[in-house]
Amino acid sequence: MTANIASPHGNQPGTDVLVIGAGLSGLMAAVHAVQAGARVRLIAEGWGQQLIAPGWISVCDRADDDVIAEVRGYAALHPDHPYAKAGDDAMVHGLEAFQAITAAIGLSYDRRRRDGHNMRLITMLGAIQRVMMAPRGIANSDWTDVTESILLVGLRGWRDFYPELAAGNLRSQGIEARAIRIDLPEPPGPWDRWPTDLARLFDSSAFRAAIIKQVQPHIRGVEKVGFPAVLGLDHHTEALTNLSEQIERLVFEIPTLPPSLPGLRLSNRLRRWLLRRGVRVQIGHPVTRGLVEGDRCVGVEVQALGHVTPFYADHVILATGGLYSGGIQTSETGRVWEPIFDLPTAGPDVPGREGWYYDRLLKERGHPIHRQAGLRVDHDLRPLNAAGEPALANVYATGHMLAGFNPLTDGCAEGIALATAYKAVHTALELDDKNHRGATDTGL
Ligand SMILES: Cc1cc2nc3c(=O)[nH]c(=O)nc-3n(C[C@H](O)[C@H](O)[C@H](O)COP(=O)(O)OP(=O)(O)OC[C@H]3O[C@@H](n4cnc5c(N)ncnc54)[C@H](O)[C@@H]3O)c2cc1C
Known part of the structure; x- marks a missing residue:
């Protein structure tokens, strides 16, 4: 839900970037923002899917040859796919930045440099x-x-x-x-x-x-x-x-x-890295609604310790995941919605829930509800309103919650989480790729 309010920024220390979500996408968005010198707060209801996922990074599992080349070709043909929205550079730099930060925190991630397969x-x-x-x-x-x-x-x-x-x-x-x-x-x-x-x-x-x-x-x-x-x-x-x-x-x-131990190791070390750089990390705190003034989000309300607390920020990265993480909600009437800002959310083009699933559980392309539920965004990753314009000037959506792909069957959800986290922060903070820095400081 969204509330229109006057923005009483109160006496909280200023936050340049507020990240909602502690999945792969939210954690990496916080890392990018810190590396760009921003003051960052990360708020999440819980940890993300990395705690139960295998731990590897799928960028394009079906690729037979060079993975990056295959993604580029696919994105060129599918303009609504999140890889196409984020762009080639975001994918390449997002992967590089992830490899750099994981090496810096003592958890090396490897890939086949020889042929890119x-x-x-x-x-x-x-x-x-x-x-x-x-x-x-x-x-x-x-x-x-x-x-x-x-x-x-x-x-x-x-x-x-x-x-x-x-x-x-x-x-x-x-x-x-x-x-x-x-x-x-x-x-x-x-x-x-x-x-x-x-x-x-x-x-x-x-x-x-x-x-x-x-x-x-x-x-x-x-x-x-x-x-x-x-x-x-x-x-x-x-x-x-x-x-x-x-x-x-x-x-x-x-x-x-x-x-998943690989996911747990990654989460623990990234949290420590962020905390040591002054990031306010709040895990276990659900964001209940966005605070909107005109076309901008000025902050969010958070339900924690029995009361509601507002937190204010200049930019918001919405990394709250999809159907199984709370970022996208559904009801028995067939409604599909995004709960924090009430952003227009795509869903299967059928009334009720009749068309959400095929008769057979295992389908190569997955079920309609998984392929079609998600937020539509522009090339800056700002969610669109019903008229196809950015709904809010300073809110960016990343990762699993995006429309245009099936995160359960397409074998690219982790690559998308990394590419879109990179893109969202670089757009919000108006950084160009010259500002991109890998994590060279190893302190935990
Ligand atoms: C078992 C399993 C296996 C998988 N295997 C693969 C694979 O092989 N290949 C592949 O590409 N992908 C795979 N995935 C999917 C992939 O891991 C995810 O798509 C990716 O990690 C999603 O990251 P995310 O950051 O977008 O979202 P998530 O990890 O879902 O994180 C969402 C975050 O938002 C928080 N949140 C939600 N609502 C609120 C709120 N109101 N207030 C505050 N915080 C909120 C959640 O607590 C969480 O921290 C797998 C997933 C699972 C579960």
Whole structure:
């Protein structure tokens, strides 16, 4: 909902950029704004989808050759696609900036520099997922150039990863894979551990030493060794390096059931990076409505600690996600809407909910509600009103909530989150690409 009010900026310290949302898109928008020297506040009801997603970055999963070239070609033919709205430069710089900041916070993300193709990564069911970029541990599973066998390691008694199942499915695709199970080298813990419990154990060098001892006898003829993605939380890079060195094989991670450790590591470190640079980060606080004066948003109201507090800012980045994150709402009558500013929201072109889903669950192009629900924006990423004009001069929408693509089936949602976060902040702050700076400061 939107309220027309006089803007009592009160005695709050000034905020140049207010980001709503702590998904990939909101977090990166905050990073770009900080790097541009802006005063930034980030408010989110909770963390975004990265806490349950695998952790890799899909830019264009269906691309067979150079991914960036394929995206450029696709965007040229589809002017309403978010990649076309954000533009080529935003995609390229958005990816580069993400790779730079993740390296700076000690979580390197890799891609195939040699030919720009997608990597071929291993999933927990033993399928192959094509993606452009991934945290190093997951990227290490790229089997494109593997000639020998891989070994998958499971933890006896743990219900979230079945190495035999994955290895069997890999073999059926012609990939030499074996599976073993090892014991957790400590007294029995809770009967059902979370990935985070295991990751904390892998942070300890003594724990890892006991794991290494059990794996070493099985590595003859093996080129790489895969574990579920629980190899450390706070000391992940150290754990990955240590395991690779001691097992004397490249060690990789396979995404498991939620919570996603790759997403958790990223969220924790980006939050720390932002806090150390003076960003006000409020997670757990829902924004309930926008405060509008004329054609500008002057701030938002936030419901927290039992009362409503207004926060004011010069620019607002709306990164509240789609149907499953609260950024887009639906009702049983078939209404589809954006709840903070009540912005016009596209939905399936049918009355009621009749046409939202096809009869079959699995459809290659996905269901109409997923493809068609979202905010239409101009080339500055400002949401449009019913007349096709920017609804508000200083509000920019990014990521999953945008119309023009299907975030569930198109294999590009993370690339869009990064490209549009870059574009929105650079447009809001009127930066050109010369102002673009990667994260060269490594302080956490
Ligand atoms: C299991 C899973 C697997 C996936 N796999 C892939 C894949 O392989 N490839 C791919 O491209 N994509 C994949 N995705 C999708 C991709 O991860 C998301 O599209 C992307 O991360 C979205 O980022 P976002 O920042 O736009 O939104 P989100 O991550 O949805 O973040 C939205 C944020 O807005 C906040 N918010 C919402 N409403 C309010 C409010 N009123 N006030 C304050 N805050 C609010 C939320 O709390 C959250 O912090 C997957 C998603 C899931 C869940």
